[in-house]
Amino acid sequence: MSRSLSETLRLEGGQVLATLIRLTGRFDLAEDALQDALLIANEKFSDERLPENPAAWLTVVAKRKALDRLRREAKRAAKEAEAMSLLVEDTDTEPTDQLRLLFTCCHPALSPEARVALALRTLGGLTTKEIARAFLVTESTMGQRISRAKAKIASAHIPYRVPDDHELPDRLPAVLNVIYLIFTTGHHAPFGSWDDRVDLGDEGIRLARMLAGLMPDEPECAGLLALCLATAARQPGRQSDDGLPVLLADQDRKRWNQEQIQEASRLVDGALRRRSVGPYQIQAAISALHSLAPTASETDWEQIVTLYRMLEGMGGSGVIAVNRAVAEAELSGPDIGLEVLEAIEGLDSWHLYWSTKADFLRRLGRGDEALVAYHQALNCDMNESDRAFLSMRMSELQGQFPGRNQ
Amino acid sequence: MPKYAALIYSPAETEGMGSPEDWARVMAEYNEFGEAAGAAGVIIGGEALHDTNTATTIKVSGGKGGDILTTDGPFAETKEVLGGFYLLECADLDEAIKWASQIPGAWHGRVEVRPCVEFPEG
Numbered sequence: 323m324s325r326s327l328s329e330t331l332r333l334e335g336g337q338v339l340a341t342l343i344r345l346t347g348r349f350d351l352a353e354d355a356l357q358d359a360l361l362i363a364n365e366k367f368s369d370e371r372l373p374e375n376p377a378a379w380l381t382v383v384a385k386r387k388a389l390d391r392l393r394r395e396a397k398r399a400a401k402e403a404e405a406m407s408l409l410v411e412d413t414d415t416e417p418t419d420q421l422r423l424l425f426t427c428c429h430p431a432l433s434p435e436a437r438v439a440l441a442l443r444t445l446g447g448l449t450t451k452e453i454a455r456a457f458l459v460t461e462s463t464m465g466q467r468i469s470r471a472k473a474k475i476a477s478a479h480i481p482y483r484v485p486d487d488h489e490l491p492d493r494l495p496a497v498l499n500v501i502y503l504i505f506t507t508g509h510h511a512p513f514g515s516w517d518d519r520v521d522l523g524d525e526g527i528r529l530a531r532m533l534a535g536l537m538p539d540e541p542e543c544a545g546l547l548a549l550c551l552a553t554a555a556r557q558p559g560r561q562s563d564d565g566l567p568v569l570l571a572d573q574d575r576k577r578w579n580q581e582q583i584q585e586a587s588r589l590v591d592g593a594l595r596r597r598s599v600g601p602y603q604i605q606a607a608i609s610a611l612h613s614l615a616p617t618a619s620e621t622d623w624e625q626i627v628t629l630y631r632m633l634e635g636m637g638g639s640g641v642i643a644v645n646r647a648v649a650e651a652e653l654s655g656p657d658i659g660l661e662v663l664e665a666i667e668g669l670d671s672w673h674l675y676w677s678t679k680a681d682f683l684r685r686l687g688r689g690d691e692a693l694v695a696y697h698q699a700l701n702c703d704m705n706e707s708d709r710a711f712l713s714m715r716m717s718e719l720q721g722q723f724p725g726r727n728q
Numbered sequence: 729m730p731k732y733a734a735l736i737y738s739p740a741e742t743e744g745m746g747s748p749e750d751w752a753r754v755m756a757e758y759n760e761f762g763e764a765a766g767a768a769g770v771i772i773g774g775e776a777l778h779d780t781n782t783a784t785t786i787k788v789s790g791g792k793g794g795d796i797l798t799t800d801g802p803f804a805e806t807k808e809v810l811g812g813f814y815l816l817e818c819a820d821l822d823e824a825i826k827w828a829s830q831i832p833g834a835w836h837g838r839v840e841v842r843p844c845v846e847f848p849e850g
Binding site: 429431477478479480481483485 | 730819820821822825841843845
């Protein structure tokens with residue numbers, strides 16, 4: 323089976339599944355029927371051209387398979403009636419099917435971990451094994467998580483519908499959060515050694531694009547897509563040839579993806595014009611400002627500081643405060659950055675808190691204290707390339723302050 | 729239509745506390761909920777329970793017909809105690825959550841919504 327065929331079928335599958343769930347009202351039946359149809363498609367089209375509209379073809383076959391399965395189950399009249407009603411329903415896939423499915427997967431009655439897993443399983447078409455790998459849990463743990471969530475959707479009757487407008491402020495953030503989490507899990511994946519895993523960064527962008535297309539009146543959806551694009555655009559510059567992370571200021575900006583930067587920038591402008599500002603639009607605006615600056619020194623730090631303050635005003639986390647500290651240091655000097663940083667509580671176990679502090683102290687000529695901060699950073703959990711990078715920075719510093727920290 | 733039990737829990741330390749005025753206020757809130765949900769045809773059952781110090785726990789050891797062990801008090805001492813329940817009939821979980829969030833117990837304590845098992849007919 324060629325890679326492109328399986329990839330095409332995976333991507334079309336999400337749409338087909340969403341429609342099947344609408345028609346059958348059942349996750350399990352829809353998934354089984356889709357699997358049946360995918361097996362047939364994989365065999366049939368390995369040496370034959372794919373039909374013009376693979377989703378429509380898959381839907382027809384999967385619907386027939388769902389009917390077969392229902393008939394086999396149909397010991398009671400009610401079941402038979404259920405099967406017959408499938409026959410008369412139209413089989414067109416509707417774009418809103420995917421939106422319904424996304425809101426079901428991201429229902430607040432499900433745990434946040436389960437929401438992410440379900441979205442990837444159903445709309446992303448990823449296997450349980452692939453999702454387990456991405457989130458560093460065993461396949462059986464992930465399998466249980468997914469089947470428990472599906473059981474709850476069925477037994478608690480979690481509805482399969484797009485929330486009404488007045489419910490959206492409560493419900494949309496969970497959907498945005500799930501997609502962003504998928505994106506960042508891919509984006510922050512450890513470098514190297516992960517070549518064989520599905521690119522969740524791309525998957526996050528695909529889902530964000532789908533959501534933005536389905537909810538054009540929600541500027542936060544465009545904001546999320548813009549944030550993902552502006553972040554992904556800089557991906558090619560984030561890593562040196564020997565696999566170490568490269569600081570934003572030191573990145574080769576020619577390697578950034580201009581197409582993605584332009585799209586992100588257009589999306590942010592369009593969203594902000596709607597005057598319904600939210601955290602994703604602001605983060606996207608910050609990311610776009612970084613991406614648009616021709617050189618690091620030409621970055622609009624003043625604007626970035628303002629945007630971070632807005633984010634903090636919306637109930638932002640300590641992580642946002644650290645980012646603001648970095649921007650404040652660029653704008654007004656490392657002493658100001660250090661002041662902001664030292665006011666933050668509860669990030670003692672985050673390596674970037676300590677490495678940021680170390681950097682400020684180094685720039686202030688307080689080498690001994692900087693070395694202590696690097697030690698603290700290296701005591702935290704982080705991926706190997708970050709560790710290698712921090713160790714390198716620390717030895718550079720030790721070289722500048724010889725004999726001080728033996 | 730699916731049925732849901734809305735189980736009303738309150739902090740154990742507040743049990744039996746509160747002035748008659750507080751009690752009257754809470755009762756008025758419950759009456760208001762009962763009228764609204766009753767008019768919508770959502771409530772199909774429910775009771776308020778006496779305090780847990782009136783509870784008796786029964787355990788039959790050794791299977792059916794075995795020794796009956798009766799103990800004073802609830803099954804487990806917990807920080808939150810079950811004070812009552814409603815049986816709601818709703819279209820789906822969203823509707824059940826909507827009504828459960830209007831039960832006064834949701835702000836005086838918490839309400840747990842549990843779907844009832846639907847046994848196949850016949």
